[in-house]
Amino acid sequence: MNPFQHDRKARAASSRPPLWVWPTAGGAVALAAAILLEQFRPRRGTGPANLWPGGHESASSMLQVVTTSSVTVATLSLSVTVVTLQLASQQFSPRLLRRYAHDPVLKAVLTVLLTTLVFALATLSFMRSGEALPVVSLFLASVLGVASLAAVLGFLNHIIRRLRVDSMMLDTHRETSDAIRRRHPARDAPSAHVPDPEPARGAVVRARRSGFLRLTDARALVACARRGDTFVRIGVRPGDLIVAGNPVAVVWPRDPADGTPAPGADGTAEEIEDALETGFERTPDQDVAFGFRQLEDIAVKAMSPGINDPVTACTAVGHMADLLVRLASRRLGDIPHEDEDGIVRVVVPDRDLRYYLDLACGQLRRYSSGEPSVLAALLRMLRDLAAAVHREGGEGGGADAAEVRRAAELIMDTMDSSVGPADAAQVHDLNGRVLAALEGRLLDAYADRSGETRSV
Template identity: 40%
Template sequence: MRDTLRVQLWPLPTLGVALAVVAGVGLPRLDGRIRHDTPPWLRDYLFGGSADAARSVLAAIAGSMVTVTALTFSLTVVTLQLASSQFSPRLLRTFTADRYVQTTLAVFLATFTYALTVLRTVRTGEDGRTAFVPQVSVTVAFLLTLASLFALVLFLSHLAREIRIETMMSSVHTAAERTVRRLLTQRQDPADGEPAAGDPPAAPPEPPANVLPLTPGASGFLTSVDEAALMKATVEADALVIIDRLPGSSLIAGTPMGAAWPRTGEPFSPAARSLLTEAASEAVRTGPERTDLQDVAFGLRQLTDIAAKALSPGINDPTTAVHALSHSAALLCELARRDLGPRLLRDDDGQVRVILRRPDLQDLLDLAVSQPLRYGAAEPAVLARIAMLLRELAWCSTPDQYPTINAALARLRSTVDAQNFHATEHGRLTELTARVDEAMAGRWTPGRTR
């Protein structure tokens, strides 16, 4: 729920409107109580006009705020459209979760609502009632207008910065790093400072031939798994459960996403089968789009989308693709230092009960490299950056991860050999691929890398 609200535009503006209504009702009442007790030094700073002037000021504020709010919404929609069509539709979450945009809309709508709410309390005395001008309330409306103007300037400045592709990629990179550090533990550092194999997690138990298929309750993208609920049902049924679909995978209701089998080897009772089926269906949550709640690969997916879109014939921007690969390289190096592979949940006795599939280095490297390698096969700059990515990853990796890097390196070399490059370009790419082997051997040769 928190993640859903975080990427919506309406919660913060709605809260601003609610607070504005409360202030618009409460401050005029406070005005009525203290208007004869206001200190003289404070009266000089309060609104001192008549009831007609107060109405004019409040009406002008409300009208201008409607115009400015419409402008802000229009600019936001244009930015969303630009990000979706020019870079990647999966970048929209980054913009809708932007606190600058949400706060600016909240300030504008709150000022508009407050001005209208206070306007209804102004009385001219023509209707037989005592004239009333809420001086403090009108002054607050004026201050909110100044704050709105300041927010507008900040919003325009922020928007001009956010629509730059470098800023977008930096935001994606930062969010992805937060997700990695939140979900994955650090691999054990070698004591002597030399590259080491690390301590990979214990291999999960293999499921038997006859298992109980588990299906999701609804179609959509796998966004999260309620580990506590699934673990509880598994212990009650004395079973083992495996969810073999990665976070972010597309699940179809009624098709298996995992399996369960009895720990003792005895067949499940009907009650245990029902318990496991219902628990898995409720614990595995789906949504209409991928999120970074439990999906460590989502940031790489966004960066790869940017690179692939930049390499399309309609855009033809290899420089953006190279920069996206630079961010992907940094993320892969961070991921290589983490415990990848399946997540094993154990009961109080230390026995594995639930196996949740998570991407390993091969999944992540394929995600970051496969599409740029395919769509940028004819661009030496893209191939050179992929070679540098593999070199940087090799330097940050451990020997047990080298086979994955070697497989990607072989694909890169075959792609380079298949292209009709100039001898100079071909020689340069051959040199860069050779330096990947040097990095895996623990050597880093200084030299030109671009």
């Protein structure tokens, strides 16, 4: 894994242009093209004149139809988008709105519509009675009109697919899986020795601005630490909310005699703070927990009294189960970054397994304490994770196994007394199968046919 390459990709993704850039650029290009093509007016009887066989009246009518249709269709597209945003916010999660704001299909459709509108209006303004027709412009305007219709049909098909909650969860799942692969090294990857100096002897770097930490530029941090021959420990993780004045890093100078941090350093606070990109919302590029947050939001919203959809909640838990299994094969926690000489210059913190388990189970187990199907889904998720932990950690599973046991115990403690005996027995049965998976007894762990689960 090359963390510096990921930093470049993440920074590029976070700097994607806003919604209005593409349509505005398309409109400017359309206006310039209309001005240039307006000068090309071949006489009748020549080859290019056959591009538009009609006269002035039919040309004006066509341009008016294209202009009116473009405005109508653009209004329809924006209305559908607003309804989609409202539905996604109320029914699923307000954190999903970011996905629609950066939707390339929406940007492309609005670009085509605005390009068509500007080109048709400009061409219509150049129509003069008694002069030869700008046949190339007329032909291109008719083609753009058809392209606008095709774009809207494609947009409606796209938005219908995106409105399905299963599609939203799948997109979030894929996005988070990519972030896990890029962010966390494999469990068996070589690990550098990380110095552990006394915090009191380091120089504290404080945040100059507030916001969510979106990106940590490891390349810039390593370069800064190398120039000053320092060791930097970042104190915030992607996704953390930072308030101006809060400590975000500690810097120590390195002792050139033995290569270990030595006390007393001022550091280059501005360079370090500039390497921490903040914003008004979280982004998934380096923030793996943000994907879990969105899936948990969907599950919790599905269990609200106004929606009451346990099946959607169980499906969201299934997506989180796969992500947790992926995390089980990765090394979590602090991420060290070395310079060209192999010296650890920067350590960036990250979340451990307990954090992800609390995030995936915490709210949902409390809101679903009286719904055994969702509690069973959470235990099936822990069973899948337990099997992965046993596979990765061997007999006993170590600290990760203890975290899985803790999460299962919390679920059992949360189950409401109103759950009937038969349903409660199913939940207790799955809890036992979680423990069986931790012990490596996979056939016993998966030999059940209760609810929506795999069976043998």
